[in-house]
Amino acid sequence: MSAPKSLESVFIDVRIAEPAASDVELAKTLEEVCPVSIFKATDSGSEIVSGQLDECVLCNLCIEAAPDGAVTIVKKYEQ
Amino acid sequence: MRFYEYEARKIVELAGIPVTKYGFCQTADEARKVAEDIGGPTVIKSQVLTGGRMKAGGVQFADTPEEAAEHAADILELEINGLEPVGVLVDPKAEIKQEYYAGVVWDGTAKKPLMLFSDMGGIDIEQVAEEHPEHVGRGHISNLLPVGDFEAKQVIAATGVTGSRLNRATPVLAKLARLFRDNDMLLAEINPLAELTDGTFVALDAHMEMEDEAVGRQKKLLRKDLGIAEDDTRDNYVPSRFEKNVKAIDAADHRGVIQGKDHGFSGNLGLVIGAGGGSLTLTDAVRSQGGKPANYSEIGGNPSVAKACGLAKEVLQKDGVEKIAVMMSIVSNTRVDIVARGVIKACLELEKDPAETIAIFRIPGAWEDEGAKILDHYGVEYCDRTVSLWDAAGRAVAKIQGASA
Numbered sequence: 394m395s396a397p398k399s400l401e402s403v404f405i406d407v408r409i410a411e412p413a414a415s416d417v418e419l420a421k422t423l424e425e426v427c428p429v430s431i432f433k434a435t436d437s438g439s440e441i442v443s444g445q446l447d448e449c450v451l452c453n454l455c456i457e458a459a460p461d462g463a464v465t466i467v468k469k470y471e472q
Numbered sequence: 473m474r475f476y477e478y479e480a481r482k483i484v485e486l487a488g489i490p491v492t493k494y495g496f497c498q499t500a501d502e503a504r505k506v507a508e509d510i511g512g513p514t515v516i517k518s519q520v521l522t523g524g525r526m527k528a529g530g531v532q533f534a535d536t537p538e539e540a541a542e543h544a545a546d547i548l549e550l551e552i553n554g555l556e557p558v559g560v561l562v563d564p565k566a567e568i569k570q571e572y573y574a575g576v577v578w579d580g581t582a583k584k585p586l587m588l589f590s591d592m593g594g595i596d597i598e599q600v601a602e603e604h605p606e607h608v609g610r611g612h613i614s615n616l617l618p619v620g621d622f623e624a625k626q627v628i629a630a631t632g633v634t635g636s637r638l639n640r641a642t643p644v645l646a647k648l649a650r651l652f653r654d655n656d657m658l659l660a661e662i663n664p665l666a667e668l669t670d671g672t673f674v675a676l677d678a679h680m681e682m683e684d685e686a687v688g689r690q691k692k693l694l695r696k697d698l699g700i701a702e703d704d705t706r707d708n709y710v711p712s713r714f715e716k717n718v719k720a721i722d723a724a725d726h727r728g729v730i731q732g733k734d735h736g737f738s739g740n741l742g743l744v745i746g747a748g749g750g751s752l753t754l755t756d757a758v759r760s761q762g763g764k765p766a767n768y769s770e771i772g773g774n775p776s777v778a779k780a781c782g783l784a785k786e787v788l789q790k791d792g793v794e795k796i797a798v799m800m801s802i803v804s805n806t807r808v809d810i811v812a813r814g815v816i817k818a819c820l821e822l823e824k825d826p827a828e829t830i831a832i833f834r835i836p837g838a839w840e841d842e843g844a845k846i847l848d849h850y851g852v853e854y855c856d857r858t859v860s861l862w863d864a865a866g867r868a869v870a871k872i873q874g875a876s877a
Contacts, residue, residue: 403817447817470845471845
C-alpha cells in the first residue's frame with residue numbers, strides 16, 4: 394500500500410456547497426461551532442483548514458448550523 | 473525526594489538528635505575555616521546524590537586545615553557516577569567506641585513505619601540482617617498514635633543492648649521515628665550512630681528520603697530550614713529521546729494524555745496501550761506471553777488524532793521495533809475511532825502498511841463501530857471485548873514471532 398498523496402485528509406473530508414461557502418455570516422458560525430477548528434471565517438466566506446480535517450469528531454454541529462445539504466462530511470474509509 | 477548528607481544531618485539536628493560539629497562548604501577556603509573551627513583531624517565528604525563515594529575518592533581524611541582545604545579542592549572537581557558535587561561536608565574524625573545503626577523505613581506491606589536498630593553499625597544493614605539477624609531489632613510504629621520511647625527501647629533491647637547504652641540510644645531512635653512521621657519520610661537512617669569514648673551517642677552520617685507527594689506540605693522544612701529552592705527536584709533521571717519526544721507531543725496539545733517510557737526496554741514489539749490500569753496489565757501480559765516490549769506507554773483521556781499519531785510514530789521509530797500492538801481495556805471517554813485514525817496515520821506517514829505494522833488493535837468501548845470500519849478499511853485486525861487483554865497480547869506476540877521466524 395502506498396502512502397496517500399496528502400496526509401492532511403486521510404480519513405475525513407468536509408465540503409461546503411455554494412452559495413453557503415461564500416456566506417460570511419455562516420462562515421463565522423461554522424468557525425464558532427466546530428470544536429476542532431476545521432472552519433476558518435474569511436472576508437469571502439468559509440475556508441477549510443485541511444490540516445484539521447482528520448481531527449473531525451463527527452459531532453455534526455456544522456451540518457446543523459448550515460442550511461440543509463450545504464455542509465457534507467465525507468468518511469473516506471467508507472468509500 | 474532525596475537529601476544530601478549535609479541536609480540529612482540538619483534534619484537530624486532539628487529533631488534534637490546529637491550530631492558532631494560539621495560544616496557544608498562550597499570552596500576549599502570554606503573547608504579550611506571549618507576544619508580550623510573543628511580543631512583536629514577531619515573527614516571531607518563529597519556531597520552527591522549517589523553511592524560509592526569512598527571508592528571513587530569522594531571521602532578523604534585530613535590531619536590539618538591545610539590538608540582539609542587541599543582535599544576539598546580535589547573533591548569539588550571530582551565527578552562521581554556522572555554527577556558533580558554540590559559541595560563538601562567537613563566533619564570531625566570522631567573517637568568512636570562502638571558503631572550502631574538506627575533507621576526507620578516505610579513498610580509497604582504493613583503500611584506502617586518500621587523502626588530498625590542494630591549494634592553492628594557502619595556497614596549495610598541488609599548485610600547485617602542477612603548474616604547476623606540476631607543483631608537487628610525491628611518494630612512497627614503507628615501512623616497516628618504518638619511514638620513512645622518504650623517502643624524504641626524494645627527494638628534496641630532486642631539486639632542485646634542493655635544498661636546506660638540502652639538508655640542513651642533509646643531517645644535517638646524514638647526521635648528518629650518521630651521525625652520520620654512528622655516529615656513524611658520514606659527513609660530516615662543514621663549509620664553509623666556512634667557511641668563516643670565519653671559514652672555519648674552522636675549521628676555521624678544520616679540518609680533521608682521524603683515522599684515526593686509530601687513535598688508540597690513540607691515547605692517549612694524544605695524552604696526555610698534547609699533552603700532548598702522550589703525548582704530543585706533532585707531528579708537525576710535523564711529521559712531518553714523517545715521519552716522527551718513523547719512528553720513534548722503531550723505538552724503541545726491539551727486533549728488527552730500520552731506518556732512513554734523506554735528505559736530498560738529493548739524489544740521488537742512497540743506498545744501503544746492504556747486505559748484504567750491497562751498499561752501495566754498489558755505490558756505484563758505481553759511479557760508473560762513471551763513477547764519483548766520495546767517500550768511502555770499510556771494513552772487515554774480522549775486524545776486528538778494528532779496526539780495518538782504522534783505517540784504511535786515515536787514508538788514505530790524506535791530502534792528494533794517491527795510491529796506495534798494497540799491495546800486498551802474498555803474505554804469510555806477515549807474514542808476508539810480517534811485512536812484508530814491516529815495509529816493508522818502514523819503508519820502511513822512513515823510509509824508502512826497498517827495491516828502489516830499493527831499486530832493487533834484491541835480497544836473496545838466508545839465509538840468502537842466507527843473504529844472497526846476504519847480498521848477494516850486498512851486491513852488491521854480488530855478485537856472487541858470478547859477477546860481478553862491476555863489473549864490480545866498473546867495474538868500480538870504470536871504475530872511478531874511468526875514474522876521474525
